[in-house]
Amino acid sequence: MDKPDKMFLIYYVLHFLASFSNSINNFISWFAMALTDILCIHDLEKAAQGMLSQPILDYFNDGSGDGVALMENISAFEKYKIRPRILRNVSNIETKKRALGSTMSFPLAIAPTAMQCMAHEEGEKATARAAARANVFMGVSTFATTTLEDIKQSGDCLCDNVYMLQLYIFKDRHTTEILVKRAESAGYKAILLTCDTPRLGNRHSMIRNNFRLPSHLQLPNFDQYIGKEKLGDVKYPNTTDDNITWDETLLWLRSLTKMEIWLKGISTAEDVELAVQSSANITGVIVSNHGGRQLDSALSTLDSLSECVKAAKSKDKSFQVWFDGGIRKGCDIFKALALGADGVMIGRAVLWGLTMGGEEGVFKALSILKAEFELTMALSGCRTLSDIKSSNLARKAEGGFFTRL
Ligand SMILES: Cc1cc2nc3c(=O)[nH]c(=O)nc-3n(C[C@H](O)[C@H](O)[C@H](O)COP(=O)(O)O)c2cc1C
Numbered sequence: 001m002d003k004p005d006k007m008f009l010i011y012y013v014l015h016f017l018a019s020f021s022n023s024i025n026n027f028i029s030w031f032a033m034a035l036t037d038i039l040c041i042h043d044l045e046k047a048a049q050g051m052l053s054q055p056i057l058d059y060f061n062d063g064s065g066d067g068v069a070l071m072e073n074i075s076a077f078e079k080y081k082i083r084p085r086i087l088r089n090v091s092n093i094e095t096k097k098r099a100l101g102s103t104m105s106f107p108l109a110i111a112p113t114a115m116q117c118m119a120h121e122e123g124e125k126a127t128a129r130a131a132a133r134a135n136v137f138m139g140v141s142t143f144a145t146t147t148l149e150d151i152k153q154s155g156d157c158l159c160d161n162v163y164m165l166q167l168y169i170f171k172d173r174h175t176t177e178i179l180v181k182r183a184e185s186a187g188y189k190a191i192l193l194t195c196d197t198p199r200l201g202n203r204h205s206m207i208r209n210n211f212r213l214p215s216h217l218q219l220p221n222f223d224q225y226i227g228k229e230k231l232g233d234v235k236y237p238n239t240t241d242d243n244i245t246w247d248e249t250l251l252w253l254r255s256l257t258k259m260e261i262w263l264k265g266i267s268t269a270e271d272v273e274l275a276v277q278s279s280a281n282i283t284g285v286i287v288s289n290h291g292g293r294q295l296d297s298a299l300s301t302l303d304s305l306s307e308c309v310k311a312a313k314s315k316d317k318s319f320q321v322w323f324d325g326g327i328r329k330g331c332d333i334f335k336a337l338a339l340g341a342d343g344v345m346i347g348r349a350v351l352w353g354l355t356m357g358g359e360e361g362v363f364k365a366l367s368i369l370k371a372e373f374e375l376t377m378a379l380s381g382c383r384t385l386s387d388i389k390s391s392n393l394a395r396k397a398e399g400g401f402f403t404r405l
Pocket residue numbers: 059060061073111112113114141142143166194264288289290291292293324325326327345346347348349351
């Protein structure tokens with residue numbers, strides 16, 4: 001048995017012991033993580049692999065179709081290399097970033113991912129506590145397995161943080177309206193309207209595994225409307241509205257709330273222009289292809305990013321362009337920012353941390369990414385976020401050569 005295998009075996013034994021007692025669970029998670037040398041997001045991914053049933057693991061990890069968009073979200077980062085600058089004072093790196101009227105510890109937020117109690121019994125509550133401790137904003141899925149109020153309260157027990165509700169618009173608009181109003185009164189700061197899922201992508205493994213939400217879990221934000229027996233099968237599109245539009249839907253949503261509205265799942269300059277021009281007062285977009293889980297053969301999100309940034313910033317410099325898809329390392333965050341993103345979001349990295357160690361595991365994932373990002377800044381000669389520029393990158397061109405941007 002080589003070293004990493006041994007390390008994960010120790011972890012599984014400790015995790016098994018921890019499952020006997022909730023009270024020592026957190027301590028054991030922390031202890032196990034210290035012992036097992038989790039050094040990078042790939043270590044968390046590997047550890048999570050052995051801890052979930054195949055249908056749940058596949059649901060978390062897989063993309064749509066044959067997985068090309070998912071793979072290319074990751075490999076696109078290697079089309080860029082970093083051009084470091086030297087002999088700059090990097091003794092006092094500053095990573096803090098302002099958005100939604102608050103400050104986050106570095107330009108990264110947690111992307112909304114559904115059904116987190118499948119990863120760990122504490123699910124979204126554990127994620128919220130880790131996010132609060134790390135001062136990282138949290139996106140909460142419409143399909144959370146915990147109420148949006150309980151999620152925020154769990155984080156608020158530790159400190160104030162920013163929560164954003166990801167919204168799927170149901171055919172029953174009244175259900176949607178209730179959800180938006182509940183989020184506003186609970187103190188959520190933004191709606192992230194997911195725009196890339198008028199229908200669920202073609203997820204082969206979900207169909208093969210006949211994926212279902214485990215029977216002990218609920219979708220308490222709206223399960224009075226859609227029974228959990230419908231979840232995960234082809235009836236998903238019957239519950240959400242596939243007729244959402246720039247004019248009607250965005251204006252209707254704006255009439256419901258004063259919260260900021262962000263559009264998630266944008267990947268073209270044309271749609272960014274519409275978002276900037278919309279009279280629904282859109283704050284920003286998240287350039288995303290849903291982690292490669294929706295449109296098969298979609299452009300990788302890093303390849304979409306530049307045209308989206310150009311379209312937004314040429315019209316309105318303050319319009320926010322965030323990014324997600326394939327972030328696994330601190331240098332990935334650096335590259336997205338150098339291409340003009342205001343910040344990034346992470347989906348699977350959080351789920352792997354949550355699976356492995358609940359709150360401690362998510363905190364570990366966030367800490368790893370922050371430390372790696374800071375190190376990348378220091379080694380590239382960037383002391384502040386505004387020092388990170390496109391001239392810090394070179395792009396792979398014809399013939400495999402890299403040319404500076
Ligand atoms: C298991 C899983 C569930 C997700 N659930 C949602 C969701 O409910 N709503 C949504 O807008 N995006 C959802 N996403 C997409 C994420 O918000 C995000 O766009 C994507 O995970 C980013 O890619 P990454 O996983 O490579 O970081 C989900 C992604 C995963 C992996």
